[in-house]
Amino acid sequence: xxxxxxxxxxxxxxxxxxxxxxxxxxxxxxxxxxxxxxxxxxxxxxxxxxxxxxxxxxxxxxxxxxxxxxxxxxxxxxxxxxxxxxxxxxxxxxxxxxxxxxxxxxxxxxxxxxxxxxxxxxxxxxxxxxxxxxxxxxxxxxxxxxxxxxxxxxxxxxxxxxxxxxxxxxxxxxxxxxxxxxxxxxxxxxxxxxxxxxxxxxxxxxxxxxxxxxxxxxxxxxxxxxxxxxxxxxxxxxxxxxxxxxxxxxxxxxxxxxxxxxxxxxxxxxxxxxxx
Amino acid sequence: xxxxxxxxxxxxxxxxxxxxxxxxxxxxxxxxxxxxxxxxxxxxxxxxxxxxxxxxxxxxxxxxxxxxxxxxxxxxxxxxxxxxxxxxxxxxxxxxxxxxxxxxxxxxxxxxxxxxxxxxxxxxxxxxxxxxxxxxxxxxxxxxxxxxxxxxxxxxxxxxxxxxxxxxxxxxxxxxxxxxxxxxxxxxxxxxxxxxxxxxxxxxxxxxxxxxxxxxxxxxxxxxxxxxxxxxxxxxxxxxxxxxxxxxxxxxxxxxxxxxxxxxxxxxxxxxxxxxxxxxxxxxxxxxxxxxxxxxxxxxxxxxxxxxxxxxxxxxxxxxxxxxxxxxxxxxxxxxxxxxxxxxxxxxxxxxxxxxxxxxxxxxxxxxxxxxxxxxxxxxxxx
Amino acid sequence: xxxxxxxxxxxxxxxxxxxxxxxxxxxxxxxxxxxxxxxxxxxxxxxxxxxxxxxxxxxxxxxxxxxxxxxxxxxxxx
Numbered sequence: 053x054x055x056x057x058x059x060x061x062x063x064x065x066x067x068x069x070x071x072x073x074x075x076x077x078x079x080x081x082x083x084x085x086x087x088x089x090x091x092x093x094x095x096x097x098x099x100x101x102x103x104x105x106x107x108x109x110x111x112x113x114x115x116x117x118x119x120x121x122x123x124x125x126x127x128x129x130x131x132x133x134x135x136x137x138x139x140x141x142x143x144x145x146x147x148x149x150x151x152x153x154x155x156x157x158x159x160x161x162x163x164x165x166x167x168x169x170x171x172x173x174x175x176x177x178x179x180x181x182x183x184x185x186x187x188x189x190x191x192x193x194x195x196x197x198x199x200x201x202x203x204x205x206x207x208x209x210x211x212x213x214x215x216x217x218x219x220x221x222x223x224x225x226x227x228x229x230x231x232x233x234x235x236x237x238x239x240x241x242x243x244x245x246x247x248x249x250x251x252x253x254x255x256x257x258x259x260x261x262x263x264x265x266x267x268x269x270x271x272x273x274x275x276x277x278x279x280x281x282x283x284x285x286x287x288x289x290x291x292x293x294x295x296x297x298x299x300x301x302x303x304x305x306x307x308x309x310x311x312x313x314x315x316x317x318x319x320x321x322x323x324x325x326x327x328x
Numbered sequence: 329x330x331x332x333x334x335x336x337x338x339x340x341x342x343x344x345x346x347x348x349x350x351x352x353x354x355x356x357x358x359x360x361x362x363x364x365x366x367x368x369x370x371x372x373x374x375x376x377x378x379x380x381x382x383x384x385x386x387x388x389x390x391x392x393x394x395x396x397x398x399x400x401x402x403x404x405x406x407x408x409x410x411x412x413x414x415x416x417x418x419x420x421x422x423x424x425x426x427x428x429x430x431x432x433x434x435x436x437x438x439x440x441x442x443x444x445x446x447x448x449x450x451x452x453x454x455x456x457x458x459x460x461x462x463x464x465x466x467x468x469x470x471x472x473x474x475x476x477x478x479x480x481x482x483x484x485x486x487x488x489x490x491x492x493x494x495x496x497x498x499x500x501x502x503x504x505x506x507x508x509x510x511x512x513x514x515x516x517x518x519x520x521x522x523x524x525x526x527x528x529x530x531x532x533x534x535x536x537x538x539x540x541x542x543x544x545x546x547x548x549x550x551x552x553x554x555x556x557x558x559x560x561x562x563x564x565x566x567x568x569x570x571x572x573x574x575x576x577x578x579x580x581x582x583x584x585x586x587x588x589x590x591x592x593x594x595x596x597x598x599x600x601x602x603x604x605x606x607x608x609x610x611x612x613x614x615x616x617x618x619x620x621x622x623x624x625x626x627x628x629x630x631x632x633x634x635x636x637x638x639x640x641x642x643x644x645x646x647x648x649x650x651x652x653x654x655x656x657x658x659x660x661x662x663x664x665x666x667x668x669x670x671x672x673x674x675x676x677x678x679x680x681x682x683x684x685x686x687x688x689x690x691x692x693x694x695x696x697x698x699x700x701x702x703x704x705x706x707x708x709x710x711x
Numbered sequence: 712x713x714x715x716x717x718x719x720x721x722x723x724x725x726x727x728x729x730x731x732x733x734x735x736x737x738x739x740x741x742x743x744x745x746x747x748x749x750x751x752x753x754x755x756x757x758x759x760x761x762x763x764x765x766x767x768x769x770x771x772x773x774x775x776x777x778x779x780x781x782x783x784x785x786x787x788x789x
Contacts, residue, residue: 169388
């Protein structure tokens with residue numbers, strides 16, 4: 053029996069959730085975005101969500117392109133504004149399952165104010181934060197999560213700024229669920245996505261992802277495989293770790309796991325709680 | 329849409345309050361905004377009244393988020409609005425652009441104040457008029473209305489919602505502080521007497537739906553999230569599928585339609601108020617509070633025997649080029665009082681095409697004109 | 712008591728592959744390799760050395776960024 057087949061397009065188990073007429077996607081060979089998107093679609097499938105009511109909002113950047121590849125009601129909005137747009141969407145129709153899919157710059161630089169306020173309000177949505185430590189789409193500039201000494205096109209001698217620790221930031225602001233995994237942790241990522249999708253409140257999953265073309269190439273990890281190996285062998289699972297200790301240094305250890313999972317009042321409050 | 333909580337009758341309202349009631353009467357059920365003088369009272373009234381009609385109010389962290397949330401709520405199926413003043417208007421320009429590109433119905437109210445920058449926060453101005461037309465980057469068409477009283481703020485906010493649904497874009501209501509804070513009688517009709525334009529829903533099943541196939545009037549039907557249409561929309565230049573399409577051809581097709589859907593429908597959109605144009609030698613062309621002040625000057629001029637008419641712009645954008653050009657053939661000059669250093673006057677001059685002079689009566693802001701300055705210009709125009 | 716996994720089939724969508732070799736790296740059975748074949752875009756596609764060793768774990772499918780490989784087991788596609 054032939055056990056390897058060259059399969060036609062349309063037969064992949066995730067094809068029903070993808071705009072297959074737009075594949076292969078624009079992401080580089082070795083980019084982790086396809087892994088994250090595929091894992092999210094698997095999580096959506098496993099969660100048995102109503103696909104018609106599941107919407108995705110993304111911002112600008114390589115990560116922002118994700119919304120264009122999924123066969124959901126999806127919105128590719130302005131830089132940094134995925135979260136407030138998603139807030140409006142959720143408030144208009146609380147029956148929608150809203151997923152925001154954004155990068156480190158989109159969420160924590162230009163979108164930083166919206167990140168902390170959306171977390172503060174504990175808006176009921178799932179946020180996938182793809183952290184590749186760089187601004188990929190514009191050609192490799194530093195971002196708010198670039199590790200100190202990391203080389204980018206705007207920090208050729210090494211980044212001198214301290215980066216954000218996103219779980220710490222979002223935890224302090226008020227999120228209900230925070231987890232971090234890397235693209236090498238595909239099964240754990242999927243479980244985290246399922247939990248985040250089912251969680252009521254602001255649920256953020258940060259995924260460390262390779263950008264071989266820019267971050268990798270400028271920091272001695274030119275192949276996606278180099279970064280994947282680094283994640284695989286330098287990550288430490290520490291569930292419920294102290295958020296303050298989750299900083300990532302250049303080539304240092306990456307602490308992954310589920311850090312926050314609490315039940316608390318979320319926004320918008322379900323009807324019935326205020327007499328309506 | 330719930331009608332409980334809607335009011336009708338005769339009220340003594342400020343312009344800001346009338347604007348909020350107009351929005352509610354039009355079916356607005358979502359407001360996202362940020363406090364800013366002199367528009368804050370709109371937000372305050374909406375925060376009280378929206379829950380009474382089953383709607384949602386949210387105060388966002390800034391104007392950028394406010395505009396983004398308004399767009400999101402519109403795509404979620406609600407009629408949505410925000411209100412601001414000059415500094416916030418500048419911040420909202422980014423997402424007004426997104427609203428134009430995604431073709432999202434919504435209303436943005438700019439209660440202008442003296443600028444530029446922080447300016448005179450509590451005092452009037454009309455300096456955002458060109459910004460209303462060109463404030464966001466790139467080529468696009470826009471609709472902007474200019475009320476001249478609290479009653480008109482009520483009426484034109486309803487009209488703004490209707491136009492935004494009909495032409496699928498953010499519609500601007502360009503008012504300013506003096507009318508926002510002015511108290512006058514406002515008549516609110518019963519719900520049945522208020523004409524509301526519903527959203528243009530798709531008339532094909534979800535499998536056949538494409539988000540940007542235009543109808544004959546160049547406007548596409550709009551699906552909302554959560555109804556199984558599974559559409560993708562993007563701020564990138566896109567084709568009829570809604571997919572990003574990075575070609576000059578797609579850009580040409582899209583941008584022409586975004587501008588033409590307003591330009592080719594000008595006749596249906598433009599509204600002006602005219603008085604005494606027929607035998608006029610001079611016509612005062614104005615809008616908003618300046619038009620009201622001008623009426624005093626016009627009365628005085630007519631009492632002196634000057635044949636002066638009034639052309640009041642109710643829609644400032646699109647600008648009534650054809651009507652101004654027609655009038656220009658038969659008069660000596662237009663007198664344009666506005667609380668800025670010349671913005672709509674540029675349009676008047678352009679439309680007049682040299683057939684009549686354009687005399688600007690500027691006021692830098694902080695107060696309304698002294699009617700005598702307008703009267704002086706009228707007298708000068710007859711020479 | 713041990714049970715043997717039934718035979719699984721590995722499907723590769725050549726046109727989508729970008730030759731990143733993640734599947735090669737992450738296959739626990741080490742039965743995938745980058746062949747000397749290129750697809751239309753010039754990327755080296757992936758082939759299987761010892762198909763009977765595939766356990767149907769689905770790691771290749773999960774770690775592929777391109778939706779270019781999946782495994783079919785008697786329980787369905789992964």
